[in-house]
Amino acid sequence: MKDKTIDYVLRTTWLAVQKMYNEEASKFESTMATGFALLNIDKDNGTPSTSLGPKMGMEATSLSRILKSMEERGLIERKPNPDDGRGVLIHLTPFGREKREYSRERVLRFNETVRKEVSEEQLEHFYEVAEVINELISNKKIYNQKERINK
Amino acid sequence: MKDKTIDYVLRTTWLAVQKMYNEEASKFESTMATGFALLNIDKDNGTPSTSLGPKMGMEATSLSRILKSMEERGLIERKPNPDDGRGVLIHLTPFGREKREYSRERVLRFNETVRKEVSEEQLEHFYEVAEVINELISNKKIYNQKERINK
DNA sequence: AAAATTTATTATGCGTGCATAATAAATTAT
DNA sequence: ATAATTTATTATGCACGCATAATAAATTTT
Numbered sequence: 001m002k003d004k005t006i007d008y009v010l011r012t013t014w015l016a017v018q019k020m021y022n023e024e025a026s027k028f029e030s031t032m033a034t035g036f037a038l039l040n041i042d043k044d045n046g047t048p049s050t051s052l053g054p055k056m057g058m059e060a061t062s063l064s065r066i067l068k069s070m071e072e073r074g075l076i077e078r079k080p081n082p083d084d085g086r087g088v089l090i091h092l093t094p095f096g097r098e099k100r101e102y103s104r105e106r107v108l109r110f111n112e113t114v115r116k117e118v119s120e121e122q123l124e125h126f127y128e129v130a131e132v133i134n135e136l137i138s139n140k141k142i143y144n145q146k147e148r149i150n151k
Numbered sequence: 152m153k154d155k156t157i158d159y160v161l162r163t164t165w166l167a168v169q170k171m172y173n174e175e176a177s178k179f180e181s182t183m184a185t186g187f188a189l190l191n192i193d194k195d196n197g198t199p200s201t202s203l204g205p206k207m208g209m210e211a212t213s214l215s216r217i218l219k220s221m222e223e224r225g226l227i228e229r230k231p232n233p234d235d236g237r238g239v240l241i242h243l244t245p246f247g248r249e250k251r252e253y254s255r256e257r258v259l260r261f262n263e264t265v266r267k268e269v270s271e272e273q274l275e276h277f278y279e280v281a282e283v284i285n286e287l288i289s290n291k292k293i294y295n296q297k298e299r300i301n302k
Numbered sequence: 303a304a305a306a307t308t309t310a311t312t313a314t315g316c317g318t319g320c321a322t323a324a325t326a327a328a329t330t331a332t
Numbered sequence: 333a334t335a336a337t338t339t340a341t342t343a344t345g346c347a348c349g350c351a352t353a354a355t356a357a358a359t360t361t362t
Contacts, residue, residue, distance in 0.1 A: 057162065058163075059351085110158060130277075166349070173350080
């Protein structure tokens with residue numbers, strides 16, 4: 001692994017995690033993304049749709065299909081937001097609350113298991129490298145340097 | 152970032168890298184996956200299709216569509232493998248060789264930039280944590296524990 | 303207040319990677 | 333040698349996340 005590029009390691013590790021989560025979720029007739037979404041919806045109160053994208057680290061438009069299928073499966077209900085005629089509040093159904101708990105356990109278990117196998121320092125450095133990558137990209141310090149300088 | 156789960160960090164960091172690679176590749180009318188595939192095809196000799204999946208860290212079946220589009224775009228040619236009637240040898244066209252070079256530069260640049268911003272130790276720990284995650288998953292030490300014990 | 307801009311949401315097409323199924327060739331077992 | 337199994341490849345359906353475009357409501361400009 002040490003001889004692989006950083007992107008390779010990132011990509012294949014994430015793919016492995018994704019596959020694992022999807023396999024586990026499928027035992028409960030669900031998917032990884034549905035599980036993540038459930039975790040970011042408040043258990044008891046309506047969650048503004050707007051808040052979901054940022055919380056999940058994805059574009060708002062990416063949620064469209066996921067929320068639609070979640071509604072069709074009876075996991076959530078979308079109600080108009082009384083404070084904003086454009087907005088939507090997402091409510092968990094009892095069924096959704098149940099599935100949310102499975103998802104919570106799944107994520108907890110993965111994170112706890114990994115934490116047990118690495119040192120604090122290793123994990124800290126892992127987070128730091130990830131942070132560096134994200135910042136380099138969002139500040140366009142890898143490509144588009146000229147563009148950045150001209151600003 | 153420190154308060155986020157390990158899977159969240161892995162996922163969002165990879166998504167950022169993927170997006171960046173796709174944006175860069177699109178400037179040359181290409182895509183990230185095409186670029187990765189090009190890098191794993193020998194510049195001069197026929198590359199057995201079989202070797203591509205493992206080298207790229209993905210299932211062989213996942214390549215089907217990618218190779219098809221690469222052939223349609225004139226980046227590669229698929230020729231029968233004289234040593235194996237089932238197999239295929241992938242050859243780069245001159246056009247493919249040219250695009251391969253762009254991809255090589257793209258990947259090099261990303262990796263060099265990140266390496267400049269982190270310490271050896273940080274990067275080493277990053278790789279180690281990734282390795283731990285991959286091993287935990289492939290040894291089914293996170294879920295399916297019962298199954299594993301019974302073997 | 304009317305016009306212009308911004309924001310929230312949805313639909314949809316595309317790329318990527320998985321799983322499954324099909325087919326053909328090679329290998330192994332009998 | 334024949335049968336059974338394995339391996340290489342392709343096609344295809346699905347999930348996921350992005351981008352773009354459309355629409356409606358809110359906000360800001362004028």
